[in-house]
Amino acid sequence: MIISNGITKSIIQLHVNGETHDTVIRSADTLLHTLREQLGLTGAKKACGNGDCGACTVLVNGESMHSCLSLAIEAVNQPITTIEGLLDSPIQKAFIENWAIQCGYCTPGFIVNTHALITKHPNAGDEVIEEWLQSNLCRCTGYQEIMAAVRTVCNSSQLRTPPTNE
Amino acid sequence: MIAFDFNYFKPSTISEAVDTFNEARERGEKTIYYSGGTEIITFARVNKITMDTVIDSKGIPECNVLEIQGDKLVIGAAVSLNKITESNLFPLLGQTVKKIADHTSRNKITIGGNLNSQLMYREAMLPLLVANAKVRIAGKEGEEVLPLEKFFNKEIDEGKFLVQIIIDTQYVDLPFISLKRTRMSKVGYPVVSLAALMKNQRIRVAFSGISEHPFRSAVVEGVLNDRTLTVKERIDKAVAKLPASIVQDIHASAKYREFVLKNSLTDALENMEGIK
């Protein structure tokens, strides 16, 4: 049984971007808080804290998660990938080339979610893209730029898988 | 950021879960079961709930089952909504839960969590109501299988927890329709949500979003299945006989909900009876 006491802090190991890190947490700490404050992985953003905007999206076991709606302790023993773990992804290039980035605050969440999307559905059509990316809010672009970027990678097979857990 | 502290336990067996729960309760701690945790985290963050201890059921194998066992479909309470949709084992349920929250959230939200939600929607309940589902509950005295209604009406002791949902496979392949209408955006709480099955030429339908609780009503179904009447007559009559008054909130007025409900019922009836 995994236990984390409410009165004292716990030391837990998180497997992030292929590395294992010790972190000191409160049971109440979200995964987002722990990634940012303990590991300095600030690519995942806190924008709503409520699972409404997708800016904090990370992959847990390869699945997109609102890291603000997950406790850090829930992620023990599971591989976690953040935007910092996606290196030279064609998705990043596609977002740049399609003018899908303005202020950049929502961008990591979109890119991480898109990564999960095309890993699972390499040839996703518009309907599936829409269903998945409806989880992410952007306030600067008109969304069509993001759609265009995602379409370009949906039919390419140059995806690099995220680093696997050691 | 949750401001208060709590103990977290993730047991790996049902009995461990029950024991941990009871021990905590005996220590005087406010203890709750936790599966996806999305609602608990959002409520705790704004101090809508507090707790001293949570028991995470995701480590319990029985809570992660998703398979046909004989003539039953068994779904563990900790199975995520997306897994249910992707399995396609009960398309009506899959399509209904696909409309809850957003795709990323549905990787975390579990069916048990949705059924236990404190909000009025609990849309996962609808397909289970029309399919006469049963629930497997675990507590100090062991496990028992109960009709959904018992659980639905929150008649079970809070020391007991939902382990599995059991659905007779005769229901899973029936013709169905699942509709959700919102204020504006696809992502959002329903103004009206309904799930319907056609069994033996009779429509079975359950609703969410229009009153304080999801419901299935024998009276409403009786009217809707009265084919001596036109579709419009049936719908007008059914809406007049709703078991509870239509709610009014920030998402929609009661009058508008009624309008949307009638449209949705028209769509449902026409679709299921092959009128269009």
Add this chain to the structure above:
Amino acid sequence: MDTSIRSTVGKSEQRIDTVEKATGRVRYVGDYAVPGMLYAKLVTSTEAHANIKAIDTTEAWKVPGVRAIVTGEVFPFHIGPILADRPPLAFEKVRYYGEPVAIVVADHEHQGKLAASLVKVEYEQLPVVNSVKQAFETGAPLVHTDSGQYMKIISDVYPVPGTNIGSHIKIRKGDFGTAWAACAETVTATYSFNLSDHAALETRSTRVEINPAGKVIVHSCTQSPFTIKKVLNQFFSIEVGNIMVHVPLVGGAFGGKGTIQLEPLAYLASKAVGGKMVKLQFEREEDMRTAPCHIGFDATIKLGVDKGGKLLAGQYTFLIDSGAYTDQAAGITRAAALDCTGPYDIPNVWCDSYCMYTNHPFATSFRGYGHPELTFAVERTMDQLARKLNMDPIQLRLLNCIKPGDTTPTQSVLTASNIGDVEKCMLRAKEIIEWDKGERIEVGTEIVRSKGISMIWKTSTTATNAQAGAVLIFEADGTVNVNCAAIELGQGTKTILGQIAAETLKMGMDKIHVTMEVNTQYDPHQWRTVASSTTFLAGQAVLAAAKDAITQLKKTAAIVLQCAEEDLDVGGGRVYLKPDPSHGVDFKDIALGYTFPNGHAIGGQVVGVGKHIQRHLTPMDKETGFGKPGPWWSVGAQAVEVEWNERDYTYKIVKAVTVLDGGTIINPMTATQQMRGGMYMGLSFASTESFIFNEQGVMQNPDLRNYQLLRFGEQPAEYLVDFIETPSADGPYGARGIGEYGVIGMAAALANSLSVAAQVELNELPLIPEFIWRTKKEGGK
């Protein structure tokens, strides 16, 4: 104006900030943490209007880690950008639900949050002013009993004591009364919508420390770093030179980060803990209910025409819901008045624009600064007038559109340089939306496709002395660093400024390094990054700095090349002889001065300095509005096509069109980004966004679940953007401002298209299906 062939200006150079953004490596202000930093959390009002009877902090102090609890008595004074009417921390009274009442400072954020929840405030409820209509009624409860006694920070603000009017701005042009009586046809209509939110993805955040020497160091996601200095100086008596403001990249702002709210609170918090660094970051709910939001708006518009449809008279009454404090809403009240007609030539204009106090969260600038709001009302009225006249709505607009030689409501004379060509914009938009194929087409049994249009204009109502400066510093390899206090908020300003530097120096963009962060200690003063003014003001400053650098480069090169400076030109990273370009010297050899083979050095490093200040702007006359409020008017035409379902009242936005005349477009793709993003924001605001208050004035939807934005997939299937480029004589390379314009006409165009589809006049926002259904049921055909 320079008319030579351009190499960078006019080209869609890739943005210089996207590689870091795409990899998640950009650090926004909230992404920094320093060991020992403390966290501030606010206690906010649970009442919309109440006297504070007592504040009990006993339980809060019991939370471990709590280091200070600050309440309103520590600073019982009022601050504000236009009228100083807002206490940063409420004292004696709260005037909106969510207003800051106390600050808890703690070692960790969760401790602060827990303690804040334990501060007990005893209130005595007061009657709530819950709408501008109610606020305007005689005998309404007063939100400010001291109205009229507050200090004016700028001159154009006119509170009416004994009422809820925070400012009353008047426009009196021509003789409205006589003209109105002579009109052949008239139309009168009223409009209304509630307050809403900017909803930038990055919530507002700051950290402040006071070092032992008394220097106040602020890190913030602000649009106005120099205003932070001004406010801390003006109201907290800190020497301007002792305040340093750092601004990293900002995660969206839309006007919401232009005013100053958090920094004074974090300053008070830091002061309470001996100057230690304190971080104050809003959670989303606080960002929505506590931070300043977007105005609410009620308007009545009367338009009168002659027999031929030529506008003779217009009367405009605006009630702007500024919430509990005037903040920038007082300036918006003025901006809405001075452009009240929209881009139409109307000889007789009467406008009363009122900034109204209510017990709602206070409102500040929002992209468009009063113009999306006034345009909604004006352009809806134009459509209704066209129907009355049985005239094509585009024809009516073209007949009346404003042109050089006409005057604005404040009687500014328009010239071919200071206003774009709105007629051309409309004709192009008409073509793009395929207007001639039909305004309303039934495409199925239940589906109607319809189109709506709007014409837009806006001047940049900056301070009359608004200005910017730039410093270009050369590296040893001849590349250039551009330093300027323009803030990158996502609009691409740093890329644009880089392009202006590159164009002027005739270098490639790869040789230009633009400093992304702003530091008020070494960046020259810049008014603010608001009002679509940065390309114009900072662009001119960079241009001037580049020219200054060229002069210096030529001076050194002339010695090296043994010729006169006039014989020289620059290009490709070299200074060369005009008659013989092969004869020249590389920038790298003169950027830090030139060293002769014998070791002697001359010239020294090149430091290009440039600046630009607004010219000939004036305040407005109190009684008539007469004055010159802005340097130019960018204009445009917008259109929307919807697919509306007449059975269930839902709709899809099929197309959104913007044709803008913003003068020369420096970067077509970043400009297109701005238009698309603006259109999205305008459509989202118009279709779904609104705060909802209960009868006690308590906001019911302060989160992104219940306050809904248009989501991915709900945007128009097509955004169609085009530019008409009538150059501005005094803009950099002929550019005017464009940042806000995409948003301005969207609410109007959407409402126009849906009104045509549903055949009922839709004069409120948001345009949710329920509203269309209700309007149709209550009064439609």
